[in-house]
Amino acid sequence: MPRITIDGKIIEAEKGETILKAAERNGIYIPRFCYHPALKISGTCRMCVVEIEKFPKLMTSCSTEVSEGMVIRTDSERVRKARKQILEFLLLNHPLDCPICDQAGECFLQNYYMDWGLYKSRFPLKDKMKKRKRFDAGKHLILDNERCVLCTRCVRFTREITGTNEISVLERGDKSYIEVDEGGINNPYSLNIADICPVGAFTSKDFRFRQRSWFLKRTESICLGCATLCPVEIHHNKGKIYRIVPSQKEHRWLCDEGRLTYHKMDRELRTAIINGNAADLPVALKKGGAIITSSLKDSSVALAGSPYLSIEDNASLAFLAQKLLEISDYTFDFVFKQEIEDGISINSDKTPNSRFLRGFARKHGMKMTELNSKLEKGKFGVFICERKTLLQFFPRIDEKTTVISFAFEPPWKTPFKNEIIFPIPSYFQKEGSFMDFKGKIKKTTPCFPASSKNISEYLREMVGGGNKANKEEEQEFITKLLSEL
């Protein structure tokens, strides 16, 4: 354990640790462009230089390992001067794009200039190096070579993380630039490049010009795109989500598909749908209620849980099936193969909660095969299910069966003859617990209030047996279940 001194503070560093990491752990921030905690060290930007006693030159803190008795100064006059001059070099050919650049507000160049630059430009505008501006660099990315500071973060990302090698640096000196392969960057993690780019060279086509970064409110939540349940930060403003980025606390590479899942909020379902036509909620509730009560008489009501719903919602469905509907034909038995195939973060299981249901189905409801065979016989009058899961049952559901489903985005094509769809809030609007593929419980945080009711509220209103299954009991059931997990 080498003892080092940074800015007069004695620090116990770990063996083989770099100065930058040791300083960051102790709350001393050293500016950087090329250093990224998840990528290999390259030491190209020289922004992180620090003064070390007995070293004749300034050293890059991102690549220098600590050794016993080092005395490091990160804020001396010499370091400040060096930073200022490095910034001047980096900004020499940088265009005056800040008003139209998406990175403005979270740009390393802007922030460092305000902290350590503040010099007057000595370079005339007309002499600036002209490079290729704003061109397509793949399905989700746009590249502006003039803004690039050649930190090579993107190059290292495609080499080390995705292994696709689409980006490289060509030419030398002030002529050097980032070159993208002919096909563009089309790997499933391409939007991470827009995130790790410290300046506005790589920008996301999806987020481009839609909102300024300083207006965005940040909510920590999880991505429900697959069973990995990556921790994310949802950026939203005035009831609209603008982008999803990986959480700052726990860095993980977030796939493009997961980042774009928020687009379903643009298509949010607000009315009920009866047989493909929009209908008022009270009308649909009345119709659904009549069908359920008549089917309950000859006990021909079936219900299925959903791996797309949270633990709370599945639990309340099970509770209501037992206590309110008093049926036995319900299932929570969903099994999917769960594995991260590419070794980064995309899971082969696209449902967020099937790991939980695997355990839950053992105690509650019947087996999936049992329900399927009963469905094929066509003995059910009503089938209640979440809309996305419902399609799994589609070919087995009889024409006479009325399907009551719940969805947060409108399914415009319906394969069912008799169908009532109720709008439910998505997990951007309400809290929900999920179990990831490793068995860890994670929670979503609502960004803004829900505009529609929950499944249990709809079922209660339709069946109307409030005395049979009271809400406190349901809540108790859910909290007990969550505490057991």
Next chain:
Amino acid sequence: MKITKINNRNLSFAEKIYLSEIVKGMIVTARHFFANLFHPSRIITVQYPEKKIPLSEAARFRTRHRLKKRKNGDAKCVACYMCQTACPADCIDIEAGEKEESIAEKYPVKFEIDLSRCVMCGFCVEACPEDAIAMDTLIIPGGAESRQELKLSLESLLLDSAETSERGAVNRRISAMSMQNAERKLKNAK
């Protein structure tokens, strides 16, 4: 803090019964009435809002906003949202779009100023990095029949030069009025 007590002069008996004061006031009113009746050209008030006094050229007021244009007729604005950020009344609403062929790749698809909220502070003009917004139209926003009318759209903000030529209309009447006011104040002070 020092407190100064002011003892108001006691009213005399004639003043207390008000009669003589009312007569004095009526004389002033009557003088104006007959002066206006026989010399209508000398009336110093105007029938606002049907008639409006054009502002003096030298006036450096902050008046209704306009968006400047480039030579090719495009808006100078690049939708950087700086004015919206600086606006204390939250009255600017911008939506940006992307253009391939223009000078700047970003341009405003929507640029709305809600005059019913605007406090005419001029922060938007200060904040603009492109010198695209100005408050020099010399139009003083007044009332409207509906709130929607007070929302300036991008088109109405991109006034052409013919509309902006309103400035330069010199109004001696307004300066004369302000002179009279100043004189009156001076006399009263003496």
